[in-house]
Structure formats: structure tokens, C-alpha cells
Amino acid sequence: MQLDNATTAGTKRKAEGPGEGEPAPRRIKALAESVVNKIAAGEIIIAPVNALKELMENAVDAGATNLEILVKDGGLKLLQITDNGCGIEKDDLSILCERHTTSKLSSFEDLKEISTYGFRGEALASISQIAHLSVTTKTKDSAVAWQAKYLEGRMVPPKPGASAEPKSTAGRQGTQIKVEDLFFNIPIRRKAFRSPAEEFSKIMDMVGRYAIHCSNIGFSCKKAGDASVGLSVSPTATTVDRIRQIYGSDAANELIEFSSEDVRWQFKASGFATNANYSHKKTTLLLFVNHRCVESRDIKKSLEEMYKAFLPKNAHPFVYLNLEINPHSVDVNVHPTKRYVKFEHEDEIVRAICEEISSKLASVDKSRAFMTQSLLPGVKVTTISPQPGDDAASSMQTPGPGTTRRRRNSNSLVRTDTSVRKITTMFHSTPGGAATEDAVGEGKDFLAMAAPENINYEIVDRQAVTCRLTSIKELRADVREEMHNELTDIISNHTFVGVVDERRRLAAIQGGIKLYLVDYGLMSYEYFYQLGLTDFGNFGTIRFTPPLDLREMLRIGAEAEKAALSPPESDFDVESLVEKVAEQLIERREMLAEYFSFEVSPAGDLVSIPLLMKGYTPPLVKLPRFLLRLGPAVNWREEKACFESFLRELAGFYAPEQLPALPGDEESAKEEEIDARLRGRRRNVRWAVENVLFPAFKARLVATGGLMEGVMEVADLKGLYRVFERC
Structure with a gap:
């Protein structure tokens, strides 16, 4: 920019034209x-x-x-x-x-x-x-x-x-x-x-x-x-799954769905918003108006003001809002990049949406109930000496003179030391493993569930076989491709809490500062399938002495299947089905013995079945149905499909069975006694789940996406602290 010359500065301009030294007016012309x-x-x-x-x-x-x-x-x-x-x-x-x-x-x-x-x-x-x-x-x-x-x-x-x-x-x-x-x-x-x-x-x-x-x-x-x-993102993924994949489980696990519409203002709104358990350093608003991604400072500010009644200070929500408005009321041509839109009755529409989300948040907040538990009478408080470098332990010490007490972050303080005394140590047992006479009834049942099976193993000198089959390598690669990284990390670092419900096969585990309910039946199924792929051709054997009659076992399974049909089918030919499956297994007995340690004699005797894991016996009550399903459920024509379907059936056989409720529950209150064999099986399963299966999951399980159906987060320590901060 040029400054006026000092000699011409302040020169009076004449009315009839520009002053001396001033440029002539520029002409207007069209741009190229x-x-x-x-x-x-x-x-x-x-x-x-x-x-x-x-x-x-x-x-x-x-x-x-x-x-x-x-x-x-x-x-x-x-x-x-x-x-x-x-x-x-x-x-x-x-x-x-x-x-x-x-x-x-x-x-x-x-x-x-x-x-x-x-x-x-x-x-x-x-x-x-x-x-x-x-x-x-x-x-x-x-x-x-x-x-x-x-x-x-x-x-x-x-x-x-x-x-x-x-x-x-x-x-x-x-x-x-x-x-x-x-x-x-x-x-x-x-x-x-x-x-x-x-x-x-x-x-x-x-x-x-x-x-x-x-x-x-x-x-x-x-x-x-x-x-x-x-x-x-898969085309079949749900909206919640997409939010989980892109913004994480912290947001997806705390979502509430909302919807609102008003004929007067001609709009429909739907979406997902996080509840009071979730907070972030800034608001995340995914706003779509008539399916176009736009921004709105007014809507964002209104949502933040509404959430102030539910979130702590400096905490912000995640909101996905899909807003459909009458096209006559929307001007989509406001901004060159279509980043913003204008629509009629904006204040009324935003107010209605905020009121709907607020009512949803209030109903969720009211429904919360927290149970407290006091110390058992007579229990001594154990003082744990801190180890060098143990910040959590050192923060619990009483500061001495001249020392500065370190700040204790309670919402991240979780004690999961496996050496700490467990509740099972409060019950006394005789050398035979039975509870003492003066023990409480519930204590007897609890203690009876904490004993291993008495299993004898015989070690053989068979050399391990290296699997070079392309089909098995492809199946192993399929498992790796389906790996869910976050769930795998949780399982590999979890702390086992206990079996919750044997009838629904639920167990509680702790991952970090969160508590999860997991379906250990589904998890066992996936683990034994992966174990079958890993140890393919190197299984142990469970031998039957004397051998079992294969056709008789198949007949038991077929009769059970027929009885389960509703209504019963008159044309269900048990003997024909038994004979067909028996012929299939006898015809392929060499392959079954070589790859799966599944031995069938030419005469139709079942000599042995695969042993997948030491310390755990599969539920033999499921053996007839397992043998019967090896006929129609296994694809015997293609190598890869055959191995996969057989191992899937074997995994289903090995998964722990559903067990009835303990005495004292509503379902079993009318029963006078439980069969001794069932009680023994219950004891063995509970022990195996805690001491065999979950340690194996922690060491070897590759969690796939399908296991997400069997995992549910039930508590989050930081979320609980946020709730108590508002109380």
C-alpha cells in the first residue's frame, strides 16, 4: 500500500474532478x-x-x-x-x-x-x-x-x-x-x-x-x-455397533435411544444420546438435517445447557441426532459447502428435542438402585504392606511427620490382588472335602462347589504331529481375521469374580475398572473350537472300558430328539437314522482316529473320544446327542467344511452344560433332595470354570466378534463415582 506524498497530503479536492496526482476511477469489467x-x-x-x-x-x-x-x-x-x-x-x-x-x-x-x-x-x-x-x-x-x-x-x-x-x-x-x-x-x-x-x-x-x-x-x-x-464398517452393522466401532464402547455402552415428532412444527427427530454415566471433555454432536450432515451452534448450545442438569462440571455428552423436517421449511442453499442450513420454527423444534432427551435421562437416573453390603461379623481387617513402587498401596498409608500425603484417585483404585483372602477361606472343610457339621447350609453348598474332579491320566510316548493341511491353516486364519481386539484384551487381563448362574451359564469377571457378565458357555464353545484347530491331530483320548455300543448310544440320542419334537412326528424313523449315522462313522473310522482320536471299531463299538483339556471332563450326558449330530451336522464331502463342522460339534459337546438351580431357589424349593451325581457334577463344573476354563481363556482365547453377544458390562467404577458425586 502506497502512502500519499507529503507535498500532496491535505490537498483540497475540486468538485469537478480528481485532485492533482490522484488516479482516475477504475473501470468495471467482467472477470475471465x-x-x-x-x-x-x-x-x-x-x-x-x-x-x-x-x-x-x-x-x-x-x-x-x-x-x-x-x-x-x-x-x-x-x-x-x-x-x-x-x-x-x-x-x-x-x-x-x-x-x-x-x-x-x-x-x-x-x-x-x-x-x-x-x-x-x-x-x-x-x-x-x-x-x-x-x-x-x-x-x-x-x-x-x-x-x-x-x-x-x-x-x-x-x-x-x-x-x-x-x-x-x-x-x-x-x-x-x-x-x-x-x-x-x-x-x-x-x-x-x-x-x-x-x-x-x-x-x-x-x-x-x-x-x-x-x-x-x-x-x-x-x-x-x-x-x-x-x-x-459392514453394511449389516446396526447404528449402535457403528457408534461402538467409531467412537468406542465407552459411548456405545451408555446410549439411550430417543425419538420425537410434532405435527404442528412438521418434524421428526430420532437418534441416540449418552446417559449421565458418560462424559467427555467436549461435546460430540452428529447432526443430520434431512439426511445431510450439517452443523448448528444453536442446537449444540441448547443440548449442552440441557445436559448441565445431569453431568458434572466440564463434562460433555455424545449425541447423534437425525432431524427430518418438511422440505418446504428448509433452505439448503445457505452455505456454499452446505455446511449450514436454515429452517423455520428452529427454536420450537430444538426445545421439543431437548425436552424429550431430558425426560429420557431423568427416567434412567430414577431407575438406578445401588445395594450396599457391610462387613461380615467377626471378620478382621487385613493390612497389606505396600511394595516399593506400588502407588495404590503407598497412597493408603498414613503419612508420618514431615511427609506429604499423595493424592488418592479413588475412582481408579481397584484391588484385584489374587493373594488377598477369598470368601471360600471362611468355610472349614474336612480332609475329604466335605463341610463340617456346624457349618451353615449355604456354606455347605458353596464349599461343595469348590473341589476338582478326581481324574487319572495316563501319559503316552506319542510324538506330536505337525499339521500341514491347507484347510486347517485357512480355518486358523479365519479366526485371526475375526479377532476383536478390545474384547481379547479384556479377557487376557481379566480377574475372575465368580460363577453367577449355572442355569444360564453366567460368570462375572473384572476388566480394569469395569465389571462384566459373560456367557461362559458361549466362550467355552469358541475356546474349544480354537483349541481343536490349534491341537489338530494331537488330541488326547478318553477311553471307554468296556467300549460303548455305538448304535445304542445313537438310539438314545434319536429317541431324545423324537421326544423333543412338538408335535411328535409319526414318520420319525429312529432305527433308520441310527443305522445311517453308524454307517457313516464306521466308514470314516480311519480318518476319525488319525485326526481326532475318535476310535470306532468295525463292529460298531465306540472305543474312545477326543480329550481336549486336562482337568476338565466333557458332560457325558451330552454324548448321545453329540454322536447323533455327527451324521447330519457334519459336511463329510469337503475337507475344510468337514473339519470345521466336526470341530464345531466337538466344541459344543465340550461346552459346560446348563445345571439346575441350587436348593433354596424358587425353582428348586419343592425338591427334597438333589441326586448325588448331579451334586458332584455341579461341584466339578464350578471348580473347572474358575480354575481351568477361565485361566485357559486368559492365556489362549482369541475373542472374536461373535463373543460380543455373550458379554455385558454391568458396572463401571468411574461411572459409579460420578453418580455419587451428584448425590
Whole structure:
């Protein structure tokens, strides 16, 4: 900027014209079209994440059910999105990147009824002005895919001297758009970005938001060159599962569902919000208005004000809000990037939504009840001496003169030392393992459950066999691919609390500062299946002396199956089924003996079954049904399917059975006594679950996604402390 010369400063300007030394008025002229387009592109595509948002919305509008995103250098070097939508016709490729060309809008009045993401026809045009754009697309009726390259809104040849017309190429149905060298002709804008990592995190956030909102659509996003995928969401995943995968279990486990609508204000709202057990350092609001991801400071502020009555100071919630409003009441053309929208009756709609969430939070808060338990009479308090470096123990010491007491973080203080006295040590037992006469009845039952089986083992000199079967290696790889990292960490570091319910096969474990209920039947099933794959060909044997009659065992199983049918089937031929299954097992006895230590004689005697684990005997009451299912449930025709189905049936046989309730419960109050064998089995199962199965889970189990159905979080220490802080 030039300053006025000192000699002309303060010179009086004449009314009829400019003073001496002043420039003449500048003439107004039209900007060049290329300059106009670049200005418009800079307003719409502010960063790589804006380009990706536009491309994702176009893919969803095209009916895609799967989106694959590839990013390099935060999207500045490469931004590629592949979908399986309807594709683009070859004849439309010539005007694809021209401004204001769209298939979703024909007149201005159509804006009042717009129900798609895109409508202005500026996204691809703007991107082509500031990047090298290439499109590969194939429609359902086209025999080949067509590829075209664009620059500054026009098709350009892929090489100098070549034709700019679309080229035929191989490809699947859908569209792949590749954006390279974003902002290559605007170096100032390109240099303004801090780092590729920061831009990639913004891209991941945007993909995550649409992955949560767009149900029945799969999303994957990764960096170019990385072997692992940064984000992968299955099309079949539920909204809660998507939130858990993207924002973690801390948020997903505390969600409450809400919905609200009002005919007067013509809106419907639904979504998920966290309850008072969850808090974060900042509010996370996923806001979709008519299925478009937008932002609203007013809605965010209103939600934060409403949550102040439920959360501690400086704590903030997670809210996913899907708001559907009459299109006549919404102006979607407020912001160039469609980041904001305006709609009528905003205050009334926001107030109604906040009241609905507030009522849900209040009902959840009222329903909480906490039980307290005092010390048992006569129990002495044990003082544990702290070890060097033990912060938790040292924080409990009484400070001496001249010492400074360290701050005790009680909400993270969990005592899980296995050397601390357990409740079972309070009951006395005779050398034979039975309770003393003066023990309380409940104490007798509890103590009777804490004894191992009396099992004798014979060690043989058989050499271990190395499995080189491709099918087994593939099955092992399948397990690794289905691994759930978070659940595996919980199980591998858990502390066993106790068996809760043998009838439903529930046990309690502690992971960190959280308490979980787990289905140990489902967990045992998965563990024994994985154990079968790991020790394939090297199983031990459980021998029957004398051997069992295979057909008789199958007959017992078939009669039980027939009796379980409701209504009974008259054409259920027990003998035919028994003979067919027996012939299958006898015919394959050599393979069964070699791979599974399952020995059947040519005459039809069951000599042995596999032994998978020392210290635990499978429930032999399930043996007839296990043998019967080896016929129809095992695929004997294909190697891989055969091994998998057999090991699955074997795992189901080994999983602990459901046991009836203890005496004193409502279901068994009318029973005068329990059979001694059943009582012994109950004692053995309880001991094996605590001392054999769960230590094995901790050491070897690879938790897969399917085990999430059998795990439920029931308490969180920090959440309980937040509740008591408000009391």
C-alpha cells in the first residue's frame, strides 16, 4: 500500500474532478470465466474433506451400498472413492464436470422438494478446476466401463496428442472417482494446510459420521500403502455397533435411544444420546438435517445447557441426532459447502428435542438402585504392606511427620490382588472335602462347589504331529481375521469374580475398572473350537472300558430328539437314522482316529473320544446327542467344511452344560433332595470354570466378534463415582 506524498497530503479536492496526482476511477469489467470458476471452486472445496463429502453424497445418491475410500497425504496427493451405485451413462460424461449440470434439479421451485444430497451441479466442476480428476464408471446395461479425465471442467486427453473422448476399460458396476494433486494450481491454499495427518483425521471424522447415519451402507477408509484399514464398517452393522466401532464402547455402552415428532412444527427427530454415566471433555454432536450432515451452534448450545442438569462440571455428552423436517421449511442453499442450513420454527423444534432427551435421562437416573453390603461379623481387617513402587498401596498409608500425603484417585483404585483372602477361606472343610457339621447350609453348598474332579491320566510316548493341511491353516486364519481386539484384551487381563448362574451359564469377571457378565458357555464353545484347530491331530483320548455300543448310544440320542419334537412326528424313523449315522462313522473310522482320536471299531463299538483339556471332563450326558449330530451336522464331502463342522460339534459337546438351580431357589424349593451325581457334577463344573476354563481363556482365547453377544458390562467404577458425586 502506497502512502500519499507529503507535498500532496491535505490537498483540497475540486468538485469537478480528481485532485492533482490522484488516479482516475477504475473501470468495471467482467472477470475471465477461468477466474470465476477458480473463485467458486475455492468457496466450495475448502479442504480435502469438503471434496470427499461431496463425492460421498454423490455416491449415496447413486444408490451405492458400499463405499471404498483411499487417501494419500491427507487427500492432497490422492483422494479416491469407489462405489457400487448405478453408474453414469457414457453420453453424460462430456458435460459431467461443467458447472450447474445435474440430474437432481430442473427448476428453482424444485429446491422446495429437494431430497437428495447434491443438487447444484458444482461439486465435480469445482474439483476439476483445482485438481486432476478422472472418472471410471459402468452402468448395469453397459458391457464395459468408460474412463474419462477432466481439467477445468472439460474432458482432456490422458496423453498429449490423444483423443479426449471416454475410453473403454474393464470395471465393475458403479463409479470410481480419483482426485489427484488437489490445489495444484493454488499453491498458497496448498501451503496453508498444517499436516497430512491432520487432514486425514478430518476425513476419518467425516466418513465416520456418514457411516453412522447411512444404515445398510458399508464404508471403508484407509491410507494409500497401508496394509490395515483405518475404518471398516459392514453394511449389516446396526447404528449402535457403528457408534461402538467409531467412537468406542465407552459411548456405545451408555446410549439411550430417543425419538420425537410434532405435527404442528412438521418434524421428526430420532437418534441416540449418552446417559449421565458418560462424559467427555467436549461435546460430540452428529447432526443430520434431512439426511445431510450439517452443523448448528444453536442446537449444540441448547443440548449442552440441557445436559448441565445431569453431568458434572466440564463434562460433555455424545449425541447423534437425525432431524427430518418438511422440505418446504428448509433452505439448503445457505452455505456454499452446505455446511449450514436454515429452517423455520428452529427454536420450537430444538426445545421439543431437548425436552424429550431430558425426560429420557431423568427416567434412567430414577431407575438406578445401588445395594450396599457391610462387613461380615467377626471378620478382621487385613493390612497389606505396600511394595516399593506400588502407588495404590503407598497412597493408603498414613503419612508420618514431615511427609506429604499423595493424592488418592479413588475412582481408579481397584484391588484385584489374587493373594488377598477369598470368601471360600471362611468355610472349614474336612480332609475329604466335605463341610463340617456346624457349618451353615449355604456354606455347605458353596464349599461343595469348590473341589476338582478326581481324574487319572495316563501319559503316552506319542510324538506330536505337525499339521500341514491347507484347510486347517485357512480355518486358523479365519479366526485371526475375526479377532476383536478390545474384547481379547479384556479377557487376557481379566480377574475372575465368580460363577453367577449355572442355569444360564453366567460368570462375572473384572476388566480394569469395569465389571462384566459373560456367557461362559458361549466362550467355552469358541475356546474349544480354537483349541481343536490349534491341537489338530494331537488330541488326547478318553477311553471307554468296556467300549460303548455305538448304535445304542445313537438310539438314545434319536429317541431324545423324537421326544423333543412338538408335535411328535409319526414318520420319525429312529432305527433308520441310527443305522445311517453308524454307517457313516464306521466308514470314516480311519480318518476319525488319525485326526481326532475318535476310535470306532468295525463292529460298531465306540472305543474312545477326543480329550481336549486336562482337568476338565466333557458332560457325558451330552454324548448321545453329540454322536447323533455327527451324521447330519457334519459336511463329510469337503475337507475344510468337514473339519470345521466336526470341530464345531466337538466344541459344543465340550461346552459346560446348563445345571439346575441350587436348593433354596424358587425353582428348586419343592425338591427334597438333589441326586448325588448331579451334586458332584455341579461341584466339578464350578471348580473347572474358575480354575481351568477361565485361566485357559486368559492365556489362549482369541475373542472374536461373535463373543460380543455373550458379554455385558454391568458396572463401571468411574461411572459409579460420578453418580455419587451428584448425590
